[in-house]
Amino acid sequence: MKILVPVKRVVDYNVKVRVKADGTGVDIANVKMSMNPFDEIAVEEAVRLREAGIATEVVAVSCGVTACQETLRAAMAIGADRGILVETDVELQPLAVAKLLKALCDKEQPTVVIGGKQAIDDDSNQTGQMLAALMGWPQATFASKVTLGDGVATVMREIDGGLETLEIKLPAVVTTDLRLNEPRYATLPNIMKAKKKPLDTVKPADLGVDIAPRLATLKVAEPPKRSAGVRVADVAQLVDKLKNEAKVI
Numbered sequence: 001m002k003i004l005v006p007v008k009r010v011v012d013y014n015v016k017v018r019v020k021a022d023g024t025g026v027d028i029a030n031v032k033m034s035m036n037p038f039d040e041i042a043v044e045e046a047v048r049l050r051e052a053g054i055a056t057e058v059v060a061v062s063c064g065v066t067a068c069q070e071t072l073r074a075a076m077a078i079g080a081d082r083g084i085l086v087e088t089d090v091e092l093q094p095l096a097v098a099k100l101l102k103a104l105c106d107k108e109q110p111t112v113v114i115g116g117k118q119a120i121d122d123d124s125n126q127t128g129q130m131l132a133a134l135m136g137w138p139q140a141t142f143a144s145k146v147t148l149g150d151g152v153a154t155v156m157r158e159i160d161g162g163l164e165t166l167e168i169k170l171p172a173v174v175t176t177d178l179r180l181n182e183p184r185y186a187t188l189p190n191i192m193k194a195k196k197k198p199l200d201t202v203k204p205a206d207l208g209v210d211i212a213p214r215l216a217t218l219k220v221a222e223p224p225k226r227s228a229g230v231r232v233a234d235v236a237q238l239v240d241k242l243k244n245e246a247k248v249i
């Protein structure tokens with residue numbers, strides 16, 4: 001059983017991003033980039049399934065600029081067997097990524113795609129769902145437990161107010177939530193080993209995919225600054241303020 005894991009290169013979650021002065025986006029020049037945290041969880045899950053003898057191969061895929069090679073090496077240091085870079089300088093929107101992943105699924109024939117539930121840069125939460133739709137495959141998003149059986153996957157999902165367990169037929173798309181696992185730290189020997197693992201590069205045109213953006217960003221702005229709080233003297237004053245100023249009770 002082959003598992004395909006899409007991994008996105010995003011601004012590191014510790015970085016406080018700044019909006020560009022012209023409001024066209026956030027400034028990513030000289031900013032630390034890392035693997036999307038949900039994708040690390042996806043790689044970890046796929047590697048655990050291979051270590052348990054359930055999967056035979058874990059293939060990491062990243063779409064974007066040449067530097068996405070680093071993201072693929074990071075996935076291979078966690079334990080992915082090989083990497084595929086779909087190289088382009090064009091800004092990729094979720095539909096374009098889903099189409100690229102579809103082309104790779106047609107070629108690689110994985111039994112399951114395990115991706116992140118969302119990328120922390122655009123927060124789209126769309127790519128896995130779009131891929132499932134394009135493939136005509138079942139999907140189980142926001143997974144907090146995944147069990148792969150004979151032709152089926154049982155997936156526990158995080159939903160509002162509880163957990164839902166689904167059984168879906170394979171091949172399928174699964175997307176990860178935070179509680180699925182805690183990704184391991186890549187050890188130095190594994191980082192060294194990852195440098196020697198196979199990494200193929202293809203272009204979107206090789207896959208016959210039109211990646212032209214369909215959406216235009218009109219403006220990006222900082223959220224409004226929070227005004228300073230006030231210290232109230234007693235409960236009566238608090239209740240008065242909640243009633244007459246905030247008007248929430």
Ligand code: AMP
Nearest residue numbers: 006007063115116118119124125126127
């Ligand atoms: P999004 O729909 O943008 O929130 O992304 C959801 C998931 O799709 C991510 O966690 C990744 O697993 C995958 N994905 C999105 N963009 C890319 C990309 N450029 N390369 C590889 N995987 C991606």
